[in-house]
Amino acid sequence: MRLASLDIIRFFAAFAVMLYHYTGTTGVFFNALGHVTKYGYLGVPLFFMISGLVISITAENRLAVPFAIARFVRLFPCYWACMIITLIALFLTNKLDFTPLEIAANTTMLNDYVEIRNIDGVYWTLQVELKFYACVFFLLATNTFQFKRAWLTVWMLLCASYIFFDQPRILGWFIHPTYSPCFIAGVAMYLLRKEGANIFNVGTLGLSFILILFTSSSKVDQFISEANSAETFFSLLTIALFFALLLAISLDKIIVKPRKIYYILGGISYPLYLVHNVAGKQLIIGLSPLLGTTLSITLTCFAVLIIAYIVFMFVEQNTAKPLKKGLESILLGGKS
Structure with a gap:
């Protein structure tokens, strides 16, 4: 089951993170826009809450190996394509300083276990997701x-x-x-959707919300330089609004009719997130002396959106089915 509203939110979260990196962080902060986009980093915990909900839906009544195949097909081809784009951008700007071993380790998403740096800083969130998927796989197995x-x-x-x-x-x-x-909150929302309100489901959701606010309050300084009390308050308020929005969607209080454009927006959110940071910033740096910061950032946003669309349409869409079929043939004898 695919919820069109979640596709829209995924895109919003990815776009918010992109604007955060381009206009809301120290060194790239400009005009009034940065006062809003500095909260764009909150797209990350929103991603994790969505993941808890969506993975609960997709893993229900599913076997472990088909679940793993589906996650692998969804994550890795697009990730490899975006990593190659990032490496090309670094090579063209003479910033490529990664060894073959570091590059090879990054292709697995497991490089943090052996303390090998990420090619792009945003990859840390993929490792968080991968651990969640591994735990779900263990539960299914x-x-x-x-x-x-x-x-x-x-x-x-x-x-x-x-x-x-x-x-x-x-x-x-x-x-x-x-x-x-964040993941627990997503799972609790799924349980509320499936079973309705009871002490456990409501209690789990409430406790997860409290823990989200508590941990988020201690992370504000990591993303907003020298954050004051007002910035901390608005960060927590934004998280609370995201939480309420996702809860409303999970309970069908907000229903969006499926459309192809929403499917595309949801599809490009992943490559948009993967390619915008290092590759996008290199483009901004290259264009800024010629076009100025504002125009360079604007053009880069459009360029990254186009790249994300191409990766989604020509990499993910063309590799998902044959790769899934091949893996099922190898691991399941063709049975899904």
Whole structure:
């Protein structure tokens, strides 16, 4: 089941992160626009909440291997294409300083486990997502995914222990502790959608919301330089609004009729997110001496949108089905 409203929100989140990197951060801050776009980093926790909801829907009544194949097909071809574009941009601007080993490690999305730097800083969020997918795969493989109350309770307790007591420290190896409440909130919204309101579902959603606000308040300084109390307040208010919007969508209080344009917007959000940062900034740097900062950023936004569309239409759309079919043939004997 695909919700058109989530496609729109995905695109909004990716576009907000792009504007944050181009106009809302120190060094690229200009005019009044930056006072709004500096909150664009909040598209990331929104992504994670969406992921918790969507993965819960897609993993229900599914076997582990088909789930893994579907996630691999969705993530990796587009990721590899965007990584190549980023490497080309760095090469053309004489900024390519990654070794073959570093590049090879990045192709796996697992480079953080061996402390190898990311080619693009935004890749850290993919590693957070990958850990979540791995945990879902484990639950499916052990036939325990359906026991959501049990594993959600354990997950919530472990995250709370890590957030407040910094224990167990090994937790980060399996799942991202401080962003886990976002995923938990998404799963809780799915349960509310499926089962309706009960003490567990409402309680889990409420506790996850509290933990999201608590952890988010401590992260504001990481994304907004020398954030003051007003900026912290508006950051938390924005997260609360995102939370409420996603909850309304999950409960069908907001229904958007499916259209091809929404499908495309949702489709390009992933490559847009992947390619905008390093490659986009190199383009801005190259154009700024000739066109000025404002025009350079505007043209770069359009250029990145076009690149994202091309990657979605000609890479993801053309590789997904044959790659999925090939993997199913190898791993499942052609059975999905």
